[in-house]
Amino acid sequence: MSDWLSQIQWNEQGLIPVIAQDVNTNQVLMLAWMNQLSLSMTIDKGEAIYWSRSRHRLWHKGEESGHFQKVKEIRLDCDGDTLLIIVEQVGGVACHTGRAHCFYKKWQNQSWVEVDAVIKTPASIYHKGFE
Template identity: 50%
Template sequence: MSLTEHINWNSDGLVAAIAQDWQSGEVLMMAWMNAEALQLTLIEQRAIYYSRSREKLWRKGEQSGNVQQLKELRLDCDGDTVLLKVEQLGGIACHTGRRNCFYRLASASGELSITDEVLREPDDMYGDNKQ
């Protein structure tokens, strides 16, 4: 049975994809993949996602240069999440210009604080074409 047959696709034909730094284990981001994105990720050995807002494939780093080189792909026990262990080329995974997308820390009272600084201004990476 192929990988795609083991995936529990959601009603939109998508599966959640977590990108994790292959060396440090740091969780970098979460995005969505359709079957084509998943297959191309394996073929090209780089993270390719499906953009729900643009309704098309999105090769991570195609505009910013912050490519995610695939090192390993795993499927969780329920088949509803894939884990991409990647080498984050360019050092920035988040479209906000931060290392990862999880830069907001919630306190016990529910207040949010920013934990990570912007490493590169989004306008410098994307102009008006934010990913």
């Protein structure tokens, strides 16, 4: 294993959580996971490539939607167990629900309230159907 990869505290599944943040707005866009291969590919390509835990495969963000994440910076936290990637979010949509980011539900009055609007409908983004 490369020295830089050995400095990362991978979990039992060989994954590390990754927070994606917008380079222009500083908005936290999403949380995803990477393994060693997806991190290496992300660095090589300059675009976010994650490990999809639900699909059990590599996931190039934007591969279906066209909403790629161009990586501007990658940071490792002090414990070595979380990555922060600063990205340019192509198309302004990071969430599969068609919103700018995945954190659109706010705890309010003892319930979760959707506080951010849909920018593009999932049906207009995913031509294979909404997942």
